Amino acid sequence: MEFSLEQVAQLLNGSVEGDGSLKVSRLDKIQEGKPGGISFLANEKYVPYLYETEATAVIVSEDFAPQRKVNAALIRVKNAYTAFTDLLTAYEQLSQQELSGVEEPSYCGEGTQVGEGVYRAAFSYIGRNCSIGDGVKIYPHAYIGDGVKIGAGTIIRAGAKLCKEVIVGAYCDIHEGAVIGSDGFGFAPQDDGSYKAIPQIGQVILGDHVRIGANTTVDRATMGATRIEEGAKIDNLVQLAHNVVVGAHTVIAAQAGVSGSSTLGKNCVIAGQAGIVGHLNLADRTTVGASTGISKSVNKPGTTLFGYMGMDLKGFLKAYAIFKKLPELQEKVKELEKKA
Amino acid sequence: MEFSLEQVAQLLNGSVEGDGSLKVSRLDKIQEGKPGGISFLANEKYVPYLYETEATAVIVSEDFAPQRKVNAALIRVKNAYTAFTDLLTAYEQLSQQELSGVEEPSYCGEGTQVGEGVYRAAFSYIGRNCSIGDGVKIYPHAYIGDGVKIGAGTIIRAGAKLCKEVIVGAYCDIHEGAVIGSDGFGFAPQDDGSYKAIPQIGQVILGDHVRIGANTTVDRATMGATRIEEGAKIDNLVQLAHNVVVGAHTVIAAQAGVSGSSTLGKNCVIAGQAGIVGHLNLADRTTVGASTGISKSVNKPGTTLFGYMGMDLKGFLKAYAIFKKLPELQEKVKELEKKA
Amino acid sequence: MEFSLEQVAQLLNGSVEGDGSLKVSRLDKIQEGKPGGISFLANEKYVPYLYETEATAVIVSEDFAPQRKVNAALIRVKNAYTAFTDLLTAYEQLSQQELSGVEEPSYCGEGTQVGEGVYRAAFSYIGRNCSIGDGVKIYPHAYIGDGVKIGAGTIIRAGAKLCKEVIVGAYCDIHEGAVIGSDGFGFAPQDDGSYKAIPQIGQVILGDHVRIGANTTVDRATMGATRIEEGAKIDNLVQLAHNVVVGAHTVIAAQAGVSGSSTLGKNCVIAGQAGIVGHLNLADRTTVGASTGISKSVNKPGTTLFGYMGMDLKGFLKAYAIFKKLPELQEKVKELEKKA
Secondary structure (H helix, E strand, O other): OOOOOHHHHOOOOOOEEEOOOOOEEEEEOHHHHHHHHHHHEEOHHHHHHHHOOOOOOEEEOOOOOOOOOOOOOEEEEHHHHHHHHEEEEHHHHOOOOOOOEEOOOEEEEOOOOOOOOEEEEEOOOOOOOOEEEOEEOOOOOEEEEOEEEEEEOOOEOOOOHHHEEEEEEEOOOOOOOOOEEEEEOOEEEEEOEEEEEOOOOOEEEOOOEEEOOOOOOOEOOOOEEEEOOOOOOOOOOOEEEOOOEEOOOOOEEEOEEEEEOEOOOOOOOOOOOOOEOOEEOOOOEEEHHHHEOOOOEEEOOOEEEOOOOOOEEHHHHHHHHHHHHHHHHHHHHHHHHOOO | OOOEHHHHHHHHOOOEEEOOEEEEOEEEHHHHHOOOOOEEEEOHHHHHHOOOOOOOEEEEEOOOOOOOOOOOOOEOOOOOOHHHHHHHHHHHHHHHHHOEEEEEOOEEEOOOOOOOOOEEEEEEEEEOOOOOOOOOOOOOEEEEEEOOEEEEOOOOOOOOEEEEEEEEEEEOOEEEOOEEEEEOEEEOOOOOHHHHHHOOOOOEEOOOEEEOOOOOOOOOOOOEEEEEEEOOOEOOEEEEEOOOEEEEOEEEEEOOOOOOOEEEEEOOOOOOOEEEEOOEEEOOEEEEOOEEEOOOOEEOOEEEEOOOOOOOHHHHHHHHHHHOHHHHHHHHHHHHHHHH | EEEHHHHHHOOOOOOOEEEOOEOOOOEEHHHOOOOOEEEOOOHHHHHHHHHOOOOEEEEEEEOOOOOOOOEEEEEEEOOOOHHHHHHHHHHHHHHHOOOOOOOOOOOEOOOEEOOOOEEEEOOEEEEOOOEEOOOOOHHHHEEEEOEEEEOOOOEEOOOEOOOOOOOOOOOOOOOOOOOEEEOOOOOOOOOOOOOOEOOOOEEEOOOOOEEEEEOOEEEOOOEEEEEOOOOOOOOOOOOOOOOOEOOOEEOOOOOOOOOOOEEOOOOEOOOOOOEOOOOOEEEEEEEEEEEOOEOOOOOOOOOOOOOOEEEEHHHHHHHHHHOOHHHHHHHHHHHHHHOO
């Protein structure tokens, strides 16, 4: 696939500064740009690379004024970053070979209804009494248990597992190796010190446009449902326990964990390796820092928390700055004691 | 499936207060109860829902005295919580369609012995010279390497992997995507700065009634065996390294990790995201808090540890309370220095 | 397989002290040694076991002088530890049945080229236009997406997933359930509070002799490539985000995570559960302690960092020692205030 800079500019609603007939066939990072590639410049930090890049063209904002000579042609657009992501999307759509039809051997149980334009890869497994929406893509080694419902346009990637009775909305993207609907971790202690598993008879329900990362685990509810609402984006290796609720458009980064029955509001941001204990509520737009532990509910929307036991960010940073110098503080106290 | 309240009361050894001929077909949380559902009340926090629930019936303790009018029928039992888990178990057994027989295509290597009533799903793989006990359920995409032994009644869920020569006891439950018996992480540094893998020729041995969570990893021993003893319950995304020993009835929550050659006693509780370094011993009934790091052995049974480097819980909480106010403490010291 | 002590000594370039015609068939830990087993002694801590072990023979260093009577025969070598790992390697090679050929059913797409001596297990899936080097072993349920290239001698274990266009070097070992080349976690916030996925069109490139642990996830780059260089060793359940670079011979232990676009130098050691935020550089030979968070670049090669926000190790330990005694320090300040 090769496009002229004029074609690209037209797609992006922009204008070419330089030779519009030049051809590009690749998207490059500006610092790694090579002839035949097109890059973008949206962050000031990367301006110096503009004067050195070998990329054929660079997408810049309308009002960008170079301070030195630029060898690359420029494509001026309203917002360079947005234009570039549009270009990425167009590129991906063109390069993505349309998957559909059935590869053999594949398995589909009795009573299951499959929509139109569905891709069922070799070694994909669909249980009984499922409902698979139109245009769903089911990759190799995907497992879909009995009674699962999947909305239109959803992608179930290689080796992803939807356990029995899980409900997935439309246009979701379930990444490789994710497990949705495994048993919740609940046990009744017995008198002899052993544990008896409490049956987990609930469900998992995912809204539309939910994204689940690779090897992430989402447990079914003990009763009722574990819910991930519309547009939530979950990264890799995240743990969401039984009866958790993740609000719409909340983002959870890799290796974070949420314990049982906690409810996260809408538009929260949970950074990597954060941990949230059970039975809490986080208000809408709560931000939880990396590796931060949260052990109390957050009632005020828009709160930012950080640190080992989830302090407010400023307070934590101040206290930690003194923590680093505790030996000095201790020394001062010793001096004072001597004097006293 | 529909049952009268009389039938339910009989099953639970309880008595009905209200119309025993009413029918229920579903288990509901009390706060989400709807007609046709039965709920339970075991935690005082939930008492207010009793007066509002639309559930047909609620299971309560013998001596519970409502303070206001209750619309739901009551089923009085000795222990409401235990009764409800009994009901969950009965419900699950009834709703669980018995899996057995062989779905095709499935794979079974030479020299393998398969017991009676075994379920072998489509795309399940069993290697050579294995021994599969009676009533074992092997779900789709499960992988069972050469020489593996599995005790009676064990469940190997979708995409779980038992690598070569792993030994699994009876009535274990190995959840989706778990990997048991992958190579331990051991390398001999070479003079040129590179590393050479140390062959990991040991095993993993699981006792009876062991539970392994989804996408959890348990490494084989370098030599000898990594052991998880009877009744231990391991949650999702847990890492157990080579030559680790987990004592009987020990519980490990999600995303915790235990480094090589550490031994955990019996009836320990390790909370989520905790980390235990290598070559330690934890005494029986040790409790390790969430996200707590343990870098020393624990000799006294029943110890509770918490905090970044595993302090005793009370000590950590006291120190952390002051940590939060370090700026104040620093200010006081400055004042004292001025005065001195 | 049975070998005389003479044969073992010859293999290890050592000499027998005792009856060289005795036979061994097993490698035992010295504390668990039984007749017919051979052990080694490399760590002083284990010397007491030498006088008690029932192993037939023990490998010791040339200059080791027992203080009491030893029942086992000794095999004296230059370096007992190295000799023992050589023995492990020889043992593994002998006991490993050579895997090759194709088990059915397996799947291989159009345009894919497969080298000589390749093992393709039942239920393994190879997409279109791939290149599979000589001697590659592809285990059951492994998934290899379109356009993937795999170098000679590499092992793709059960259920490992190489997404489209991933490039894997020679003699790599990709463990069970690992996901290489899943989409990076990148989203453009929309005006209505929702997020739009940024297409991830980049690759993952693994050098030769790279080791990836079980259920580890390595995301493809947004553009360009996520790179893991020659000889790097990655443990289980590790997260490497889009555009991360891991330098040659760097070791990353279990459950650690590296956020997007960070670059780790050569010969770094990242301990378990450590977290490294995005867009950082770590110099060569950086050591990061267990559960340590790194939020700033490290410019000086050979730096060791530890603690919640990645302090230097000594500084952290000093400050933490005082942290533990903060109540005492606070008390002293109160006393001083009273006196003042």
